[in-house]
Amino acid sequence: MTQRVPSPYQRNALAPSLLAAAILFVAPLLMAGDWFLIVLFAVSILAVIVGWFAIQARQWWWIPVFAAIAVLWNPVLPFPFSGPVWIAAQPVAAIVFLVAGGMIRIERK
Template structure:
């Protein structure tokens, strides 16, 4: 019996992107329950992980996008963002994570 050939590319950034998108879609509920630090920390760490996978895949155009997300959502020096702009930024960043996770592919070696 013939073995199926392995895929030529792999999407390493997909799972961290999916986790970040889930957290960001739930962020309005989590902010109201006092989980602000969790949302900020999780989003910043996962953005840096996805940026690293973009570097490994040589998708350089995604790196500044995810570094910017890590800076905006960083819990160490939080930016003074609030109101409707901050609430709207959560799902926008979630969609960016989903698109990036689906498009960042590395060749399997």
């Protein structure tokens, strides 16, 4: 039996990105109800977490992207977005999370 060689990289942002993407893909179904407030909280918190992992990985180009997501989806002072553009923004942000989760990585020590 061959011994597995561990990956030289670890992707800390992958799990929060997958969770955020799953939430964002179902978000258009939850917009009409009170559940959307939970979506706003979850997405903004997960955007900050993924942004922090991007800082740790020294991939600075992700910082403005996740800062914008954290601000646009913030539940404290929510923007009055609605309509097809806001509905389309949910899966677009989910794809951004998925791409970042796959790309943000740090070298194992």
